[in-house]
Amino acid sequence: xxxxxxxxxxxxxxxxxxxxxxxxxxxxxxxxxxxxxxxxxxxxxxxxxxxxxxxxxxxxxxxxxxxxxxxxxxxxxxxxxxxxxxxxxxxxxxxxxxxxxxxxxxxxxxxxxxxxxxxxx
Numbered sequence: 001x002x003x004x005x006x007x008x009x010x011x012x013x014x015x016x017x018x019x020x021x022x023x024x025x026x027x028x029x030x031x032x033x034x035x036x037x038x039x040x041x042x043x044x045x046x047x048x049x050x051x052x053x054x055x056x057x058x059x060x061x062x063x064x065x066x067x068x069x070x071x072x073x074x075x076x077x078x079x080x081x082x083x084x085x086x087x088x089x090x091x092x093x094x095x096x097x098x099x100x101x102x103x104x105x106x107x108x109x110x111x112x113x114x115x116x117x118x119x120x121x
Contacts (some may be wrong), residue, residue, distance in 0.1 A: 016036040016038060016046075017037045018034060018035075018036060019035040019037050019043065020034070020035040021034045021035070022034075028052070029049055029050065029051045030049075030050045030051075031047065031048065031050075032046070032047070032050065033046075033047055034046040034048070042071070044068060044069060044070045044071060045068075045070075045071075045074070046067075046068055046069075047066065047069060048064055048066045048067075049065045049066075050064050051063045
């Protein structure tokens with residue numbers, strides 16, 4: 001995990017307290033599932049997608065996208081996510097390639113395969 005992916009300043013700015021965090025490395029992206037607490041001890045989930053890239057100056061920068069999910073929406077969100085994941089698994093042809101530990105660490109590959117073998121090209 002890249003320390004730059006996690007935005008402590010943003011959490012402090014919003015006045016929220018980190019309760020639990022689960023980073024998930026997925027190829028070139030890292031997803032953060034952060035449980036936060038408001039000042040009133042109300043919990044919500046902050047989902048962040050972070051992707052490292054190289055900018056024009058050759059420096060690493062991170063593109064981040066965030067979703068704030070409130071506890072009253074957890075069930076409907078989980079149902080919707082499960083439904084679309086099931087649909088993709090059932091109707092869309094794709095092969096998920098098992099990555100080795102070294103591929104997962106260096107971010108090589110995107111975890112998907114077209115199914116076309118190199119010899120066939």
